[in-house]
Amino acid sequence: MTAPDAAELRRRTRELLAAHPPATTDRTDFLKARFDAGLAWVHYPAGLGGLDAPRSLQPVVDAELAAAGAPDNDPRRIGIGLGMAAPTVLGFGTDEQKERFLRPLWVGEEVWCQLFSEPGAGSDLAALGTRAVRDGEDWVVDGQKVWTSSAHVARWAILIARTDPDVPKHRGISYFICDMTDPGVEVRPLRQITGEAEFNEVFLTGVRIPDSRRLGAVGEGWKVAQTTLMNERVSIGGSRIPREGGMIGPVARTWRERPGLRTHDLHQRLLTLWVEAEVARLAGERLRQQLVAGQPGPEGSGMKLAFARLNQEISGLEVELLGDDGLLYSDWTMRRPEHVDFTGRDAGYRYLRSKGNSIEGGTSEVLLNIVAERVLGLPAEPRNDKDVAWKDLAR
Numbered sequence: 001m002t003a004p005d006a007a008e009l010r011r012r013t014r015e016l017l018a019a020h021p022p023a024t025t026d027r028t029d030f031l032k033a034r035f036d037a038g039l040a041w042v043h044y045p046a047g048l049g050g051l052d053a054p055r056s057l058q059p060v061v062d063a064e065l066a067a068a069g070a071p072d073n074d075p076r077r078i079g080i081g082l083g084m085a086a087p088t089v090l091g092f093g094t095d096e097q098k099e100r101f102l103r104p105l106w107v108g109e110e111v112w113c114q115l116f117s118e119p120g121a122g123s124d125l126a127a128l129g130t131r132a133v134r135d136g137e138d139w140v141v142d143g144q145k146v147w148t149s150s151a152h153v154a155r156w157a158i159l160i161a162r163t164d165p166d167v168p169k170h171r172g173i174s175y176f177i178c179d180m181t182d183p184g185v186e187v188r189p190l191r192q193i194t195g196e197a198e199f200n201e202v203f204l205t206g207v208r209i210p211d212s213r214r215l216g217a218v219g220e221g222w223k224v225a226q227t228t229l230m231n232e233r234v235s236i237g238g239s240r241i242p243r244e245g246g247m248i249g250p251v252a253r254t255w256r257e258r259p260g261l262r263t264h265d266l267h268q269r270l271l272t273l274w275v276e277a278e279v280a281r282l283a284g285e286r287l288r289q290q291l292v293a294g295q296p297g298p299e300g301s302g303m304k305l306a307f308a309r310l311n312q313e314i315s316g317l318e319v320e321l322l323g324d325d326g327l328l329y330s331d332w333t334m335r336r337p338e339h340v341d342f343t344g345r346d347a348g349y350r351y352l353r354s355k356g357n358s359i360e361g362g363t364s365e366v367l368l369n370i371v372a373e374r375v376l377g378l379p380a381e382p383r384n385d386k387d388v389a390w391k392d393l394a395r
Helices: 006-019 027-036 055-067 079-092 095-107 221-237 248-257 264-291 299-321 323-327 347-358 364-375
Strands: 112-115 131-135 138-145 156-162 173-179 185-190 199-210
Touching: 006 027, 006 055, 027 095, 079 095, 079 112, 079 156, 079 173, 079 221, 131 156, 138 156, 138 173, 156 221, 173 199, 173 221, 221 299, 248 264, 248 299, 264 299, 299 323, 299 347, 299 364, 323 347
Parallel strands: 112 156
Antiparallel strands: 131 138, 138 199, 156 173, 185 199
């Protein structure tokens, strides 16, 4: 069967709009109909929200739907599911898993979170100690995860746990889908410098996960996790934004609207950061074009690096530009938001929130190593734990 072209996708989109007018159709019903029509992810397989079409044609569908006032699936709220869980389930899931999870994930009926980092395994994620022990057709999981965005609203989690402590750390990990409503899952808020508790710590005590919810082979969870991590970095650092989108937008608006705040030094710094933000935006467009040809590569690590550095430098400039007003902070109320917001609220919030950008989704130090070794081809750092069983590592 020939993959549909742009004209065919427009025709199918207009048929969807005619059969399910956005003005009179329930939002969830419309999104389900869109998924079933293959117009959710056009590059996904037919029957799983797509039509086996080129990924580059997704904007054709999106433009038609936006012009008709069709609802979206609130991607900020379900970003972990869309950007990390979905491509991993598609790449490693069984047919039954794909059928079960992808539709409610995309529609937004089920929120996902990511149970990867631990108190003793953040930058060195492969050192994780959460254990999963086989018990018949189930795995019994015990351990602690941390920095888990949206765990307080999530139904499902992508989870990596150690299933074999007798082999080197990268080889003894398996990958699971965890039901966050199961007995033994406890979610506790972690209040951040912003005042919010966007993150959580998750305690797993005797949590039983059926083997049918394992992704990939036993002991090959690190390989599966690489797909998740590469997609995560692309989703954080390579998201599509318009010119002057993201952090640079509020600073540029303030500069234009409040000329009394301007100085020559601030002008030079703003010009430099504006150009760098535009270069990063265009590089992100190029990265998304490369994704059309296959899976994300290590270039996503470079984009995420640039995202973190620019956010921190731009938000710092904004606070300085505002002078005394930059010291104000509108609201430090303890909240547990439903989605991550890198740029919302006021300048003080943006400044504080950006401090986490160089940690979440892979620390900048780790990403620099990835870029050096996998993009530039430089020699890898010496490692003394490569062939040592996890149980024998110093902790």
